[in-house]
Amino acid sequence: MVDLKAFPSIDMSVPLRYCRGEYTKAPFEFYEFKVMAKTTFAGVARKQGLQPGEEWKVLAATNRKGPEDMVAEMDEIGVEHCVMPAIKVWSQHDHGLMMNYPVEAIAELVKITKGRVVGGCGYNPFRIQESLEEIERAVKEYGFKYAWFHPISFGLRPDDRKCYPLYAKCLELGIPVGYQSGHSAEVVTSEPGHPMYADRVAIDFPELTLVLTHTGWPWVDEWMSMLWRHPNVYGAINAYFPSAIEQSQVRFFDSLRGRHKVICGSHGFGMTRFKKEFLELPIDDKTKKAVLYDNAKKVFKL
16 A cells, blocks of 8 residues: 655646636637547547536546545645646647636635635737736736646747747746656647747756656657756646656656656646656656656746
8 A cells, every 4th residue: 555645745737727627628628639539539539438518527536526625636635735827728629728828716715715826927929019918917816836847738849939938937036947758649740749848948047947858759869968957947747647757757867877867747637646646657766756846846946
């Protein structure tokens, strides 16, 4: 039996819908999520006996009943904080934001949970000034500590000039920036998710803390290279359960090269299952302590 409270943890990737279920269904109205309903979620949907058009219930089944229920789960398994960004994801097919979590809704959760939820900003590179003003307000008025964005869905490489204002603003505000690194589950071109694009960003902004989320798969070697080469580039193992993480990555973050450069998060697929699977990995206790807690505490300045 795994003692889930043996190692305190910080879950760096929890979407708003995890405790506010009303945000679950809306993305499935867009083309990219409709396709994922036939691919990514199809197997689980069949197992659950869902009908066509009900695939959104696959995600709904992982949600908690509300903020209090989520905090109760955190208490039960030893999660000290969870980081919740105001995600913005663009539909290239339908030309609109298929995910657009309000900053105010997350700020409310920060208040309700007395800081157990750590707020994160979003970024829309098609609305640069508006986004930067929102980020500044979220940090200065609501105490948000992070910005995460999804350059893949906007069809932009992370070193595109439309992304640079975000880096400059976050450097000015002293908060880290994360973005999806790796292929896209949505049916958009995955090439902008290649981890090596972090190279130019890290060189141009050496003092900025970057977090390459989503494991970098299938370019895991390049993902590890960026973490190893650049002092302020970190990686997040999220959006995949630990049992599915590439063994080369497990060896990397269980080594002196990678132990202090990786953080992790359940991505709204279940905090309890994620932490259980992580603690079941055949890795050193020093690694468990660093990846579950110490590194995220440093990155988010908690």
